[in-house]
Amino acid sequence: MSDILVSEQSASGPGGSGRPSGRLLEVDDLRVEFRTRDGVAKVINGVTYHVDAGETLAVLGESGSGKSVTAQTIMGILDTPPGFVTGGQVRFHGKDMLRMSDEERRRIRGEGIAMIFQDALSALNPVFTVGFQIAEQFRVRRGMGRAEAKKRAIDMLDQVKIPNAKGRFNNYPHQFSGGMRQRAMIAMSLALDPEVLIADEPTTALDVTVQAQIMDLLAELQRERQMGMILITHDLGVVADVADRIAVMYAGRIVEEADVYDLYAKPAHPYTMGLIESIPRLDEKGQQLRTIKGLPPNLMNIPPGCPFNPRCPMAQPVCRETIPPLLQVGNARASACHFAEELVNRV
Amino acid sequence: MSDPSTASIVSTPGAHPTDSAAPATAGQPQSNEKPRGLLADAWRDLRRKPLFWISATLIVLFLLMAAFPALFAPGGDPETGALSRSLNKPSAEGWFGYDVQGRDVYARVIYGARASIQVAVLSVLGTLLIGGTMGIISGYRGGWVDALLSRIADVFFGLPFVLGAIVILTTFNGSGSGNSKNKIMGLVTASLIVLSWPVVMRLMRSSVLSTKEADYIVAARALGAGTGRIILKHLLPNCLAPLLVYGTIMVGSFIGAEATLSFLGVGLKSPVVSWGIMISDGQQFVRVAPGLVFFPAAFLVTAVLSFVMLGEAVREALDPKLR
Amino acid sequence: MSENILEVRDLVKHYPVTQGVVFKKTVGQVKAVDGVSFGLRAGETLGVVGESGCGKSTLARVLMNLEKPTEGSVVYKGQDISTLSGGALRRLRRQIQLVMQDPYTSLNPRMTVGDLLGEPFEIHPEVAPKGSRRAKVRELLDLVGLNPEHINRYPHQFSGGQRQRIGIARALALEQLQGEFGLSYVFIAHDLSVVRHLSDRVAVMYLGKIVEIGTEDEIYERPTHPYTQALLSAVPVPDPTQRNNKTIIRLTGDVPSPISPPSGCRFRTRCWKAQDVCAEQVPLLEIRQGSDHPSACHFAEKREIVATHEV
Numbered sequence: 001m002s003d004i005l006v007s008e009q010s011a012s013g014p015g016g017s018g019r020p021s022g023r024l025l026e027v028d029d030l031r032v033e034f035r036t037r038d039g040v041a042k043v044i045n046g047v048t049y050h051v052d053a054g055e056t057l058a059v060l061g062e063s064g065s066g067k068s069v070t071a072q073t074i075m076g077i078l079d080t081p082p083g084f085v086t087g088g089q090v091r092f093h094g095k096d097m098l099r100m101s102d103e104e105r106r107r108i109r110g111e112g113i114a115m116i117f118q119d120a121l122s123a124l125n126p127v128f129t130v131g132f133q134i135a136e137q138f139r140v141r142r143g144m145g146r147a148e149a150k151k152r153a154i155d156m157l158d159q160v161k162i163p164n165a166k167g168r169f170n171n172y173p174h175q176f177s178g179g180m181r182q183r184a185m186i187a188m189s190l191a192l193d194p195e196v197l198i199a200d201e202p203t204t205a206l207d208v209t210v211q212a213q214i215m216d217l218l219a220e221l222q223r224e225r226q227m228g229m230i231l232i233t234h235d236l237g238v239v240a241d242v243a244d245r246i247a248v249m250y251a252g253r254i255v256e257e258a259d260v261y262d263l264y265a266k267p268a269h270p271y272t273m274g275l276i277e278s279i280p281r282l283d284e285k286g287q288q289l290r291t292i293k294g295l296p297p298n299l300m301n302i303p304p305g306c307p308f309n310p311r312c313p314m315a316q317p318v319c320r321e322t323i324p325p326l327l328q329v330g331n332a333r334a335s336a337c338h339f340a341e342e343l344v345n346r347v
Numbered sequence: 348m349s350d351p352s353t354a355s356i357v358s359t360p361g362a363h364p365t366d367s368a369a370p371a372t373a374g375q376p377q378s379n380e381k382p383r384g385l386l387a388d389a390w391r392d393l394r395r396k397p398l399f400w401i402s403a404t405l406i407v408l409f410l411l412m413a414a415f416p417a418l419f420a421p422g423g424d425p426e427t428g429a430l431s432r433s434l435n436k437p438s439a440e441g442w443f444g445y446d447v448q449g450r451d452v453y454a455r456v457i458y459g460a461r462a463s464i465q466v467a468v469l470s471v472l473g474t475l476l477i478g479g480t481m482g483i484i485s486g487y488r489g490g491w492v493d494a495l496l497s498r499i500a501d502v503f504f505g506l507p508f509v510l511g512a513i514v515i516l517t518t519f520n521g522s523g524s525g526n527s528k529n530k531i532m533g534l535v536t537a538s539l540i541v542l543s544w545p546v547v548m549r550l551m552r553s554s555v556l557s558t559k560e561a562d563y564i565v566a567a568r569a570l571g572a573g574t575g576r577i578i579l580k581h582l583l584p585n586c587l588a589p590l591l592v593y594g595t596i597m598v599g600s601f602i603g604a605e606a607t608l609s610f611l612g613v614g615l616k617s618p619v620v621s622w623g624i625m626i627s628d629g630q631q632f633v634r635v636a637p638g639l640v641f642f643p644a645a646f647l648v649t650a651v652l653s654f655v656m657l658g659e660a661v662r663e664a665l666d667p668k669l670r
Numbered sequence: 671m672s673e674n675i676l677e678v679r680d681l682v683k684h685y686p687v688t689q690g691v692v693f694k695k696t697v698g699q700v701k702a703v704d705g706v707s708f709g710l711r712a713g714e715t716l717g718v719v720g721e722s723g724c725g726k727s728t729l730a731r732v733l734m735n736l737e738k739p740t741e742g743s744v745v746y747k748g749q750d751i752s753t754l755s756g757g758a759l760r761r762l763r764r765q766i767q768l769v770m771q772d773p774y775t776s777l778n779p780r781m782t783v784g785d786l787l788g789e790p791f792e793i794h795p796e797v798a799p800k801g802s803r804r805a806k807v808r809e810l811l812d813l814v815g816l817n818p819e820h821i822n823r824y825p826h827q828f829s830g831g832q833r834q835r836i837g838i839a840r841a842l843a844l845e846q847l848q849g850e851f852g853l854s855y856v857f858i859a860h861d862l863s864v865v866r867h868l869s870d871r872v873a874v875m876y877l878g879k880i881v882e883i884g885t886e887d888e889i890y891e892r893p894t895h896p897y898t899q900a901l902l903s904a905v906p907v908p909d910p911t912q913r914n915n916k917t918i919i920r921l922t923g924d925v926p927s928p929i930s931p932p933s934g935c936r937f938r939t940r941c942w943k944a945q946d947v948c949a950e951q952v953p954l955l956e957i958r959q960g961s962d963h964p965s966a967c968h969f970a971e972k973r974e975i976v977a978t979h980e981v
Contacts, residue, residue: 062829177924207721209921212904237906241913260910282863282905283976291815291832385780562776569734569768571760571793584780667824
């Protein structure tokens with residue numbers, strides 16, 4: 001379906017490579033900075049990733065790594081000011097969204113790319129019923145009548161497995177439990193049948209049993225609809241079950257990208273290694289609680305060389321001088337570490 | 348932690364001395380950084396803010412003016428004038444011109460700072476102290492203490508401000524009462540406090556109520572911390588911000604309130620000089636001599652703005668998340 | 671292990687639900703804690719686990735005598751804690767340390783890490799003389815794997831995991847008393863994996879009741895209550911190779927309201943094993959056939975959920 005669109009691809013803008021490809025959604029060398037009274041924070045420093053139909057990409061990172069800002073830029077909901085895109089492209093079906101008119105972008109939002117957030121309570125409008133908010137989309141964007149829109153909205157609530165969807169249609173967000181609200185938000189974002197779903201920490205605020213339900217639901221819907229899904233999270237545990245590929249972000253850069261099995265089996269970046277080692281595991285006994293020493297860098301003053309070097313146990317003099325580029329290591333994986341080969345080839 | 352809001356991304360360079368300055372040694376324990384507290388950190392932060400320095404300088408200037416008016420207007424006399432100079436325009440001798448009775452407006456503005464600022468600052472301090480304490484007690488203790496204090500506050504809150512002040516001041520400061528200058532200022536201050544503390548109390552009470560349920564308060568209590576420690580170390584720092592903001596706004600409105608009371612004839616009276624009295628006197632001549640209103644008003648606005656800016660700067664400095 | 675220093679007997683804490691402003695009318699009771707009994711031994715760490723609304727925080731407050739129980743008693747060294755005051759209460763609060771796991775709300779946002787970790791010493795000055803406190807704080811930071819340089823940072827500058835460690839470091843501050851006085855910990859948590867690493871015994875709570883209690887091994891390796899099993903199965907395992915060969919139990923529906931909990935077993939509305947008896951009889955927390963530790967299920971049965979391996 002994307003072939004026609006790719007041929008329409010406009011000339012490449014500054015920063016992005018602009019090469020045509022059959023990708024569904026591509027972020028290409030994206031750069032974003034936050035200009036504040038106290039200075040300029042370089043929040044995203046050349047992020048490149050893509051997601052295709054039917055696959056789930058997990059974007060992993062600590063707070064401040066730029067994972068959510070990238071998503072906000074894709075959706076076009078970045079607060080400007082203070083946030084400014086200073087380079088790169090975000091291509092949807094090969095077309096750079098950053099150069100589209102507001103009207104074009106608005107059309108993509110919801111129908112092309114939709115997003116769900118961590119806090120469903122504040123993402124839903126408290127003064128309208130949940131059903132109304134979903135039906136509204138069908139009426140405004142699809143021009144349906146009241147009755148039909150309601151029918152479709154109930155159908156959506158059914159699809160996200162809200163019991164007694166018909167009876168729940170007239171409930172307000174506060175009458176839903178945390179898990180139900182998250183389901184309602186998923187229903188709302190999937191109403192217009194988007195090709196890409198961005199889920200920003202969708203289960204962080206939920207209890208474990210509810211978290212498991214929501215992750216199952218998201219995985220199931222993604223499979224059924226063959227959507228591309230970008231799952232943004234800080235939790236390596238949550239993504240192990242659902243992700244196909246994982247991109248690890250640190251200080252506004254992708255430091256490692258790999259197939260989910262490869263990444264857990266043999267991380268090719270010391271940061272990923274630290275993240276995996278510091279998860280307290282339920283199935284392991286007698287393990288010490290480990291943590292990556294130190295704090296993420298101040299984005300107004302990122303250290304020279306590899307941004308991870310002050311916290312890295314294997315840092316060498318070269319790491320303090322040269323920024324390691326994200327390079328292919330082995331088969332279908334990439335790492336931004338000077339010693340990636342050694343890490344991958346270790347026994 | 349999920350959303351890298353600007354607050355968490357944008358931390359100031361000064362707060363990360365070790366990350367940026369010594370990447371080579373970071374990661375190894377270093378024992379040279381002295382532990383600091385919230386106040387020390389707030390001060391470090393304030394020192395780097397131009398907004399703080401501008402407002403603090405202005406406030407110091409106003410305070411000096413209030414304390415030593417003669418320094419600013421040497422030889423000026425705010426009280427006696429010559430009718431021959433009535434409503435004269437600004438000139439080399441009288442920079443701001445002369446009022447209807449021929450008094451030097453510049454000298455009066457300078458000398459007026461004392462009454463205006465003293466009344467406003469003292470009333471605000473009193474209001475914050477009384478309202479804040481009552482708010483903490485009723486929020487923290489709860490139960491019947493809260494019910495009692497809240498109802499008392501409601502009674503005072505129900506009194507219309509101007510009417511209440513008129514009643515209080517005509518009782519104690521009616522025409523003919525030969526109160527001294529200081530006594531009148533004291534009475535005006537007291538009536539402003541009496542009529543304003545309930546607002547502060549409500550503000551404080553609601554922030555105490557929401558804060559005292561926080562896990563960290565429970566944790567501190569479980570650790571064995573006493574009431575005093577919990578209030579001073581845990582509640583107060585987390586409840587202070589709205590109070591500070593309101594306090595700085597109050598300084599301005601109290602200067603205005605003092606002027607209103609003077610205008611109604613129950614507040615400060617001539618020969619006491621205050622910006623409020625000058626503005627209310629001058630407004631009759633605003634067409635012939637706009638300076639009579641303009642100069643005291645300009646001082647008043649500047650003073651109010653300085654306090655508001657200072658409050659804003661202090662509030663930001665006290666919130667580690669904004670640093 | 672030594673004998674119990676804390677005995678909790680049939681503890682109940684209800685909060686009235688009121689309507690009206692002037693004439694308050696009680697329209698119901700939130701049964702936050704509804705009949706909980708257990709013993710805490712000197713020197714032991716007890717993890718209390720459950721999802722939001724299970725009553726674990728209320729239980730903690732009552733244990734620390736921050737709230738009075740509606741019914742039942744908490745006995746500390748033979749004395750009901752509601753009669754304790756002053757020095758005796760301080761001793762209780764020193765000997766039994768409460769650790770709350772939630773890393774977002776349990777640290778005062780306006781205190782530096784140095785202040786947070788120094789607070790236990792300020793409250794119990796006999797543990798460390800003034801001069802040695804700074805060194806102690808650094809030691810604690812190092813102990814939990816945080817950089818002692820970050821003594822002047824505020825909680826929000828740390829990641830969730832790191833904040834959790836600050837909370838743990840704070841509890842460890844008085845640890846040297848553990849040998850000396852038999853210091854005990856009550857660790858309130860929703861994260862089963864962290865609890866496993868820190869606790870000797872674990873109590874699992876659901877809707878105001880303990881559904882299962884036992885040693886770390888008993889709960890994690892031989893869980894017998896369906897809720898514990900579901901809870902364990904819901905914890906994500908950070909290992910994609912386990913995707914297809916782990917036990918998956920997914921609960922449906924929501925936790926019922928604690929104002930009107932289900933009759934009989936409170937978990938029956940979401941339980942796949944529920945029979946008629948579950949609606950009629952409240953299952954007692956006791957050792958049953960098929961369980962080597964107390965479990966409050968009529969059909970308690972061992973089931974391995976997580977394959978544990980030593981590291």
